Amino acid sequence: MAVDVYVRRRAINVAAMLLSGLAAAVGLVFLIWILWITVKNGLSALDLKLFTRITAYADEGGLANAIVGSLVMDMLALAICAPIGVLAGTFLAEYANRTKLGAVIRFLNDILLSAPSIVLGLFVYVIVVLPMSNLTHGAVSFSGLAGAIALALIGLPVIVRTTDEMLQLVPGTLREAALSLGIPQWKLTTQVLMRAAISGIVTGVLLALARLAGETAPLLFTAFGNNFMVANPLDKMASIPVAIYQYTNDPNPALHAIAWAGALLITLFVLLLSLCARWYLHRHRVTHD
Amino acid sequence: MSSIPAIAVISSTDRRSRADARHDAWFRRLLKVCALLVLAALLGAALSTLWGGREVLFGQGLHFLTSADWNPVTDTYGALAPIFGTLVTSLIALVLAVPLSFGIALFLTEIAPTWLRGPVATAIELLASIPSIIYGMWGLFVFVPFMARVEPGLSATLGRIPLLGKLFEGPPIGLGLLTAGIVLAVMILPFISSVMREVFQTVPNRLKESSYALGSTTWEVVWDIVLPYTRSAVIGGIFLGLGRALGETMAVTFVLGNAYNITSSLLMPGTSISSSIANEFNEAVGTHRSALIALGFLLFVVTFVVLLISRLMLRRLAKREGA
Numbered sequence: 149m150a151v152d153v154y155v156r157r158r159a160i161n162v163a164a165m166l167l168s169g170l171a172a173a174v175g176l177v178f179l180i181w182i183l184w185i186t187v188k189n190g191l192s193a194l195d196l197k198l199f200t201r202i203t204a205y206a207d208e209g210g211l212a213n214a215i216v217g218s219l220v221m222d223m224l225a226l227a228i229c230a231p232i233g234v235l236a237g238t239f240l241a242e243y244a245n246r247t248k249l250g251a252v253i254r255f256l257n258d259i260l261l262s263a264p265s266i267v268l269g270l271f272v273y274v275i276v277v278l279p280m281s282n283l284t285h286g287a288v289s290f291s292g293l294a295g296a297i298a299l300a301l302i303g304l305p306v307i308v309r310t311t312d313e314m315l316q317l318v319p320g321t322l323r324e325a326a327l328s329l330g331i332p333q334w335k336l337t338t339q340v341l342m343r344a345a346i347s348g349i350v351t352g353v354l355l356a357l358a359r360l361a362g363e364t365a366p367l368l369f370t371a372f373g374n375n376f377m378v379a380n381p382l383d384k385m386a387s388i389p390v391a392i393y394q395y396t397n398d399p400n401p402a403l404h405a406i407a408w409a410g411a412l413l414i415t416l417f418v419l420l421l422s423l424c425a426r427w428y429l430h431r432h433r434v435t436h437d
Numbered sequence: 438m439s440s441i442p443a444i445a446v447i448s449s450t451d452r453r454s455r456a457d458a459r460h461d462a463w464f465r466r467l468l469k470v471c472a473l474l475v476l477a478a479l480l481g482a483a484l485s486t487l488w489g490g491r492e493v494l495f496g497q498g499l500h501f502l503t504s505a506d507w508n509p510v511t512d513t514y515g516a517l518a519p520i521f522g523t524l525v526t527s528l529i530a531l532v533l534a535v536p537l538s539f540g541i542a543l544f545l546t547e548i549a550p551t552w553l554r555g556p557v558a559t560a561i562e563l564l565a566s567i568p569s570i571i572y573g574m575w576g577l578f579v580f581v582p583f584m585a586r587v588e589p590g591l592s593a594t595l596g597r598i599p600l601l602g603k604l605f606e607g608p609p610i611g612l613g614l615l616t617a618g619i620v621l622a623v624m625i626l627p628f629i630s631s632v633m634r635e636v637f638q639t640v641p642n643r644l645k646e647s648s649y650a651l652g653s654t655t656w657e658v659v660w661d662i663v664l665p666y667t668r669s670a671v672i673g674g675i676f677l678g679l680g681r682a683l684g685e686t687m688a689v690t691f692v693l694g695n696a697y698n699i700t701s702s703l704l705m706p707g708t709s710i711s712s713s714i715a716n717e718f719n720e721a722v723g724t725h726r727s728a729l730i731a732l733g734f735l736l737f738v739v740t741f742v743v744l745l746i747s748r749l750m751l752r753r754l755a756k757r758e759g760a
Contacts, residue, residue, distance in 0.1 A: 161654035165548050171540025172549070175561045175630070178623045182567060182575045189578075232471045239468035249472075255752075257475050259744045262628075262677060263737070264684020266711045267482055270733040274485035301478055308475060332457035334464035362568025365686040365711070369718050389570050389687075396574055396691065404578065411571050422566040426559070 190412020193405035207402045213377040214391035224296035229303040237311025261305040269366030272298040292385030295371025303356035310352025314345040351425045358421040364389035490731025507697045514728035518697040522707040527682040529618025542633035565627035572688035576620045585611030607704035612694035615703040625678035632674030636667040673750030680744040686711035710736045
């Protein structure tokens, strides 16, 4: 009888361990499956012509304008969200660390971090695309700028959070030493603390870039897409994710191949960026302690 | 003689410290405005979608939520089918992802050899960095055909069970609620499992060691010590995954089939709030567009509440740890 209990407990334990190993294997299988399919289909479709031809819904379609559009919008988005995010993160860490306002903003920033990106796209549609189209009588409606603002909203909470965390890791003795020399707070913040945390802050910006570069949903009705080569942010603008979406929706298999090539580009970019940022952050954290 | 320069020095440092104070105040204001922009973004998202959808939200009121009739041709819009699709796919995703995530977290904190933990954890978290459009493509071109081959088997086995079998009836076309739910499950897996892994690591070693010393097995330690200790954070992690699943767009748009259906079968095509918006927004005008923005408002409110609960639950453990 007593032996039965032991046998049963051990059996349950072994079963649980096997199942948990199986769960990890399932997760890895899906990762490898998705990456393998993307690399396999992407490599076989990758062609130099993709970089010289613009998007078109015929066999000679390319990605050139989508790559340019993505670069323009991603950089614009970073130019918008990096300064705002870094300053907001600094406010949380240095000025509002223990205040109620700080707690509320930190809390809501975490919610913004996982808010549905398509709703942020709608938000920008209502506050940027519609007013611009009304003001210019339809001359400017969907625009790369609107797309960049939507992407900036995706990147913002990532930067706020990393900056906040990185500044909190800076030892308090640095603050005390600087303040005791009579340095004003703003100088202390910009020239001592930010310098000490700069690598962490840059990593946060890179993580934000990795996050916003792959976004499709917020671009559908802000930047819209364009089948011409455009670099003017007030014009409709193509991007790699939206081009992938449109090529995939087309029944022509030749276009699916181009979509896979685009998928490979964007996946490699995003994965490498987030792996590097992660590795950098990890290394930095270890040396900081 | 010596007193005059001293006064000059004092007044110049005085002026300087006054200027410093002024700069400090401006600097502080600048930072505060930037931080308030985060609040403005959330509030703006809620208010702008409420404003954009006012025609349908206030014009139709509750009817919008309870009607399943979505027809742009006759200009009637009922949100029940997309709401149904969103809830069902997210629910399927949770049912599949929660046990898997728990298994992964258990594996990474208690079972795997130490050298294996880092690489496997990073690999699982990489699933979260893959752009959702890639999930959508993989879903459409690879997973849908795969499911089309699996589904007849599901209908033949699970479909025979009384009551439960209703869920697995229907044409095995691969597209549909079940496929979308599985793709979503893979997407939210890294979010839930990384929260679980992190909070499992916060359990004090002395608790676990005491339990081991009394002769517990690994499973008993996890089930009776680790899980109760981290319960609120685990629920928070699950809600975080739910929030992600509810709002996900590109991954489900391709595999859902885009049909305004409310069916008992999970193999039937359906639609969801986000995929309706993504599919129809650019062709929509007038009331149709307003109805889609109103859907966006609904989605935002629901995800906001879910994420709010998630963060509150997660904070509970953090607070206890701090104390």
